[in-house]
Amino acid sequence: MEKVTRLASERGVVIFTKSSCCLCYAVKILFQELGVNPTVHEIDKDTEGREMEKAIARLGCSAPIPVVYIGGKLVGSTNEVMSLHLSGSLIPLLKPYSATLS
Amino acid sequence: MNSPTSHFVPPRRMGVYDPIHQISMWEENFRNNVDLSASTLLIDDAEIKFDNQSEYASHGIPGTSKQYDQEANRLADKIQRRLAQNREAARKSRLRKKAYVQQLESCRVKLMQLEQEVDHAKQKGLHIGGTGLGSNSLDFAASVNSGITSFEMEYGHWLEERNRLTMALRNALNSHVSDIELGELVDGAMSHYFKLFGMKSAAAKADAFYVMSGMWKSSAERFFFWIGGFRPSEILKILVPRIETMTEQQRSDISNLGKSCQQAEDALSQGMDKLQQMVSESVAAGQLEEQTDTPHMSTAMERLAALVSFVNQADHLRQETLLQMSRILTKRQAARWLLALGEYFQSLQALSSFWANRPPKPA
Numbered sequence: 036m037e038k039v040t041r042l043a044s045e046r047g048v049v050i051f052t053k054s055s056c057c058l059c060y061a062v063k064i065l066f067q068e069l070g071v072n073p074t075v076h077e078i079d080k081d082t083e084g085r086e087m088e089k090a091i092a093r094l095g096c097s098a099p100i101p102v103v104y105i106g107g108k109l110v111g112s113t114n115e116v117m118s119l120h121l122s123g124s125l126i127p128l129l130k131p132y133s134a135t136l137s
Numbered sequence: 138m139n140s141p142t143s144h145f146v147p148p149r150r151m152g153v154y155d156p157i158h159q160i161s162m163w164e165e166n167f168r169n170n171v172d173l174s175a176s177t178l179l180i181d182d183a184e185i186k187f188d189n190q191s192e193y194a195s196h197g198i199p200g201t202s203k204q205y206d207q208e209a210n211r212l213a214d215k216i217q218r219r220l221a222q223n224r225e226a227a228r229k230s231r232l233r234k235k236a237y238v239q240q241l242e243s244c245r246v247k248l249m250q251l252e253q254e255v256d257h258a259k260q261k262g263l264h265i266g267g268t269g270l271g272s273n274s275l276d277f278a279a280s281v282n283s284g285i286t287s288f289e290m291e292y293g294h295w296l297e298e299r300n301r302l303t304m305a306l307r308n309a310l311n312s313h314v315s316d317i318e319l320g321e322l323v324d325g326a327m328s329h330y331f332k333l334f335g336m337k338s339a340a341a342k343a344d345a346f347y348v349m350s351g352m353w354k355s356s357a358e359r360f361f362f363w364i365g366g367f368r369p370s371e372i373l374k375i376l377v378p379r380i381e382t383m384t385e386q387q388r389s390d391i392s393n394l395g396k397s398c399q400q401a402e403d404a405l406s407q408g409m410d411k412l413q414q415m416v417s418e419s420v421a422a423g424q425l426e427e428q429t430d431t432p433h434m435s436t437a438m439e440r441l442a443a444l445v446s447f448v449n450q451a452d453h454l455r456q457e458t459l460l461q462m463s464r465i466l467t468k469r470q471a472a473r474w475l476l477a478l479g480e481y482f483q484s485l486q487a488l489s490s491f492w493a494n495r496p497p498k499p500a
Contacts, residue, residue: 058443058450064407068400114453
């Protein structure tokens with residue numbers, strides 16, 4: 036859990052994914068389209084991946100992966116990201132971290 | 138039934154034949170009325186007759202009673218055997234009848250399913266027989282098919298309700314009902330769409346390919362298909378002009394919503410491309426003589442399981458689009474927009490019908 040919190044508090048957009056997960060890939064593409072380069076941590080490639088996966092599951096997001104943090108704060112999974120974006124609330128969150136948006 | 142005592146016959150000869158004649162009549166009855174209780178009646182009657190006959194015999198001609206006893210025993214055996222045969226025949230007949238009825242029942246269920254499928258196909262203007270609907274579905278395992286069959290039936294009902302709601306919206310807008318009443322209709326129409334997304338989620342669990350194929354929709358709707366349904370940005374682009382008066386703020390909000398939709402759709406589309414690529418790779422890897430940790434097919438299947446989450450994600454996007462529109466628009470504007478949406482899909486279905494029934498081109 037400590038590793039998750041530590042990585043999550045990095046600056047900008049942090050996404051926990053798995054290398055085989057195509058929905059995670061889609062979320063990454065979305066952030067890139069919005070002018071942000073997210074930091075992607077593939078937990079299946081991490082030595083502590085199992086513990087990280089358990090810690091992430093305890094966060095209670097709508098799906099286990101991807102899990103997105105913006106500026107150290109938990110946003111959620113794909114559903115939450117999409118809802119935020121359609122309601123127009125995602126871009127304001129990204130402004131500090133994007134050259135193109137701000 | 139004739140009583141043998143009414144016939145006066147010499148005991149030595151005719152007395153022996155008479156009971157057998159009676160039995161063949163009773164056999165006839167037995168075949169017609171499969172009733173076990175009758176057999177005890179027969180035995181009782183037979184015993185009575187013999188008692189009568191033997192009484193008569195012992196009073197009558199001397200020297201014949203022993204011979205008569207032997208013949209009487211043989212006759213009793215014959216009767217017992219015949220009765221046993223009858224019971225066996227009756228039992229077999231009952232079993233055959235039961236099997237036949239069970240066969241009829243299962244054929245009836247299949248027939249009902251087929252009729253439903255044909256009805257839906259006709260409604261949507263699909264060609265019957267060449268599609269995945271009629272031809273393969275009976276061969277599927279019951280567990281796979283039942284999820285899809287029940288979805289198809291539910292979808293038929295859903296369509297009827299959608300048409301009813303569309304007509305209700307049209308009537309309400311034409312007759313200038315209050316905004317509150319309109320609001321209730323709008324909420325009802327929105328819930329109805331959300332209900333479909335729930336149905337599709339269950340169907341995707343049963344067979345994600347089926348939902349992706351759009352076989353449950355009319356051909357023209359399938360033409361515009363995107364990950365198991367309509368493209369959210371399209372229903373904004375096409376139908377927003379149908380809303381007459383909008384404020385500047387509303388126009389701007391809808392424009393932003395459209396843009397966000399487009400971006401989300403692009404991201405999901407690219408995710409789908411990646412999924413296709415990965416499935417294709419794991420299937421192709423099976424053709425190489427490589428040693429891998431896991432069998433190629435099971436890897437391909439694991440990746441295919443992601444298809445369900447893509448269908449769900451696309452439906453979530455559709456739901457969010459509807460929700461945002463209902464936030465931006467007034468109740469009256471939303472009613473107009475939802476009416477336009479219902480009519481749009483109805484028109485696509487009509488187009489599919491016309492297309493399916495178009496006259497053949499002259500040579």
